[in-house]
Amino acid sequence: MCRYSVHSVILYCPSLERDISVLLAAMPRATVHISRRTEHGEDGCLQAHKEIVQESARLKDSSVWVVEDDCVFAQQFDLVKWQRDADWAQANGYDVMSGGSTRTYDQRHVRDGMVEVSAFHSSHCLVYFESGYEKMLNAVTPLDWSLGRDCGMRCVVVHPFVAVQRPAFSGIEQRHVDYIPLYAKHEAELGGLL
Numbered sequence: 001m002c003r004y005s006v007h008s009v010i011l012y013c014p015s016l017e018r019d020i021s022v023l024l025a026a027m028p029r030a031t032v033h034i035s036r037r038t039e040h041g042e043d044g045c046l047q048a049h050k051e052i053v054q055e056s057a058r059l060k061d062s063s064v065w066v067v068e069d070d071c072v073f074a075q076q077f078d079l080v081k082w083q084r085d086a087d088w089a090q091a092n093g094y095d096v097m098s099g100g101s102t103r104t105y106d107q108r109h110v111r112d113g114m115v116e117v118s119a120f121h122s123s124h125c126l127v128y129f130e131s132g133y134e135k136m137l138n139a140v141t142p143l144d145w146s147l148g149r150d151c152g153m154r155c156v157v158v159h160p161f162v163a164v165q166r167p168a169f170s171g172i173e174q175r176h177v178d179y180i181p182l183y184a185k186h187e188a189e190l191g192g193l194l
Helices: 021-026 041-059 079-091 130-136 143-148 180-191
Strands: 008-012 031-034 063-068 071-073 096-098 103-105 108-111 114-117 119-121 125-129 155-158 163-165 168-170 175-177
Touching (some): 008 041, 041 063, 041 125, 041 143, 079 096, 079 114, 079 155, 119 155, 130 143
Parallel strands (some): 008 031, 008 063
Antiparallel strands (some): 096 125, 103 119, 114 155, 168 175
């Protein structure tokens, strides 16, 4: 089992009242981080990610797996494979690994099941590695865009995707959203690189 499995975190926003029981069942030993409500949802999300990373740095964890409360795992999600992918990404100098996204930039196939990108959008399942903690703490909104392009983090996305944003009310957009078709379209586009 990889090192980060001890520190897995579900980011939960109580005001949105999302059911996280399926996530808790899929993530052994996960802790729940309660995010504070902010005027702009993206600010609260960014701040919660930073708090989780700060705590991981304080504990000297070599990595932390963060899943947002509106994440759903794809049918092909396999915890053992996810852990192996994270170990590979960390050993190869990546600062963050994404389980899926709606858009990426400057894609480059680096190995079976892994695509390096300069930035990504809408990832609700991330592993932050110790090498990127300090960079991540300098992130600005929007979080996922800034991790690569603004902060200089090396980013990799798994393929096929193992996690997407489930249809739900978005605290950031203040409306119900369903981005499943966007994830599927982008996953197919990345498949063309492999």
